[in-house]
Amino acid sequence: MKYLQGYPLNLQQQVRGLIEQERLGEYLARRYASTHQIKSDKALYAYVTDLKQAYLRSAPAIDKVLYDNRLDLTHRALGLHTAVSRVQGGKLKAKKEIRVAALFKDAAPEFLQMIVVHELAHLKESDHNKAFYKLCEHMLPGYHQLEFDLRVYLTWRELPGMAEVSLSEIAASR
Numbered sequence: 001m002k003y004l005q006g007y008p009l010n011l012q013q014q015v016r017g018l019i020e021q022e023r024l025g026e027y028l029a030r031r032y033a034s035t036h037q038i039k040s041d042k043a044l045y046a047y048v049t050d051l052k053q054a055y056l057r058s059a060p061a062i063d064k065v066l067y068d069n070r071l072d073l074t075h076r077a078l079g080l081h082t083a084v085s086r087v088q089g090g091k092l093k094a095k096k097e098i099r100v101a102a103l104f105k106d107a108a109p110e111f112l113q114m115i116v117v118h119e120l121a122h123l124k125e126s127d128h129n130k131a132f133y134k135l136c137e138h139m140l141p142g143y144h145q146l147e148f149d150l151r152v153y154l155t156w157r158e159l160p161g162m163a164e165v166s167l168s169e170i171a172a173s174r
């Protein structure tokens with residue numbers, strides 16, 4: 001339950017129960033079986049900047065957005081926002097980057113949106129504090145449920161044999 005450690009025990013136990021009954025995939029497939037077309041870094045950049053324009057127009061511009069298959073999920077880094085300082089024309093300039101774990105390329109649109117909203121909110125709030133989550137909920141109503149379900153999804157993917165299965169396959173076979 002490494003992805004669910006911050007949640008109440010009874011919720012973790014419900015997830016454990018679904019795993020034992022082999023019904024966790026079914027739970028997820030009911031809601032998150034669809035896919036999206038944001039497959040390239042270019043498409044991801046457009047998606048991120050559209051969301052930023054809608055909700056965080058005054059936040060600093062983002063220089064680079066990309067899918068990264070080296071993000072280490074075990075350190076809970078589903079996405080990453082960095083400000084890389086570079087000397088440009090004799091001035092120090094901070095380049096804002098957002099990296100999204102490559103697994104979201106093939107995940108449900110809801111999960112991609114959740115992680116992008118999370119990283120965008122970090123443009124304003126660096127910590128996971130109340131203001132941070134309020135901003136997330138503002139950009140994406142139901143954010144808390146989605147973050148929980150995303151963590152359930154990550155838990156499910158690491159169950160034996162599930163790395164090769166997709167939720168849309170499970171939905172189709174029901």
Ligand SMILES: [Zn+2]
Nearest residue numbers: 118119122128
């Ligand atoms: Zn964060």
